[in-house]
Amino acid sequence: MAELSAQDERLLRRAIEVSARSVANGNTPFGAIMADPAGRVLLEAENTGITGRNTLNHAETNLMNLAVTTLNPHQIATATLYTSCEPCAMCSGSMYWGGLNRMVYGMSEADLLEITGEDPSTATMRGVGCRNILQSGQRDIEVSGPHLVEEASAIHIGFYDQFLLSDQEKGLLRRAIDVSTRSVANGNLPFGALLADPDGNVLLEAENSDITGQSPLNHAETNLMRLAIEKLTPEQIATATLYTSCEPCAMCSGSMYWGGLNRMVYGMSEADLLQYTGGHQLNPTMTGVGCRAVLQSGHREVEVKGPFLIDEASVIHRTYWTT
Numbered sequence: 109m110a111e112l113s114a115q116d117e118r119l120l121r122r123a124i125e126v127s128a129r130s131v132a133n134g135n136t137p138f139g140a141i142m143a144d145p146a147g148r149v150l151l152e153a154e155n156t157g158i159t160g161r162n163t164l165n166h167a168e169t170n171l172m173n174l175a176v177t178t179l180n181p182h183q184i185a186t187a188t189l190y191t192s193c194e195p196c197a198m199c200s201g202s203m204y205w206g207g208l209n210r211m212v213y214g215m216s217e218a219d220l221l222e223i224t225g226e227d228p229s230t231a232t233m234r235g236v237g238c239r240n241i242l243q244s245g246q247r248d249i250e251v252s253g254p255h256l257v258e259e260a261s262a263i264h265i266g267f268y269d270q271f272l273l274s275d276q277e278k279g280l281l282r283r284a285i286d287v288s289t290r291s292v293a294n295g296n297l298p299f300g301a302l303l304a305d306p307d308g309n310v311l312l313e314a315e316n317s318d319i320t321g322q323s324p325l326n327h328a329e330t331n332l333m334r335l336a337i338e339k340l341t342p343e344q345i346a347t348a349t350l351y352t353s354c355e356p357c358a359m360c361s362g363s364m365y366w367g368g369l370n371r372m373v374y375g376m377s378e379a380d381l382l383q384y385t386g387g388h389q390l391n392p393t394m395t396g397v398g399c400r401a402v403l404q405s406g407h408r409e410v411e412v413k414g415p416f417l418i419d420e421a422s423v424i425h426r427t428y429w430t431t
């Protein structure tokens with residue numbers, strides 16, 4: 109890899125600083141800046157995927173959107189974009205379409221994947237590489253990287269732990285998925301949930317009972333919260349984690365809040381579920397609000413983790429809703 113000029117190195121460091129600021133502002137650790145040929149910074153952009161509730165809000169795409177609305181084409185054409193991490197296909201494409209001609213990056217996507225792992229909740233695009241995209245159009249974009257890999261990766265190390273699940277928790281979520289399968293065997297809809305104490309001991313389980321109980325309100329999680337209030341102490345509920353095979357609806361999220369739960373882990377998302385249920389009359393899936401919006405809108409926040417084990421959680425749904 110070619111040596112970086114002192115000016116390029118200084119500017120790439122600044123992009124890495126922006127990636128740290130992105131985390132401080134509640135987002136994932138990615139940052140990008142644009143500088144003119146004299147090395148003056150024209151624009152900066154952080155990732156805003158979490159706070160903007162939009163997984164397309166990558167730092168580089170944010171930066172290119174800003175550039176095309178605030179700079180003139182000549183400024184973009186002669187500028188260099190510095191980014192803390194190798195840009196993905198979407199971001200590379202936005203550089204091409206935005207008229208950029210030079211890009212310098214920190215760590216590679218392969219470096220990033222080593223840190224984020226294979227968990228879909230921390231998905232990294234790989235396999236194409238920015239050069240293959242940036243040099244496949246009607247003009248080539250000059251690419252330089254990876255550089256300053258250790259500095260660029262420092263903020264990433266440990267960051268994704270919050271999105272990952274321990275083996276013990278995976279085991280508990282798998283058991284909730286087993287309950288969803290049992291629910292079907294018992295004549296109901298494919299949803300299951302359980303409560304576990306902080307050591308991972310299962311306290312209670314509940315299946316869906318919409319059909320056998322003749323009530324469309326008998327969702328697994330609401331059934332479980334009703335059972336918890338009957339069988340457990342408030343202290344047990346407050347320290348327990350609820351594992352559910354599918355993202356809870358607004359009613360179930362509300363029952364977790366009113367029941368005094370503080371932590372919930374889910375399998376497939378409601379958006380995933382809707383792909384399988386469509387407009388099925390037994391499950392006109394609620395979407396559009398999302399459990400986080402409900403569980404984090406009260407006087408205390410319920411910690412939410414998910415989606416996880418999406419492939420395993422969706423197995424039963426692939427066949428159930430078609431029959």
Ligand SMILES: [Zn+2]
Pocket residue numbers: 166167168169195196197198199200
């Ligand atoms: Zn990207």
Ligand SMILES: [Zn+2]
Pocket residue numbers: 327328329330356357358359360361
């Ligand atoms: Zn529900």
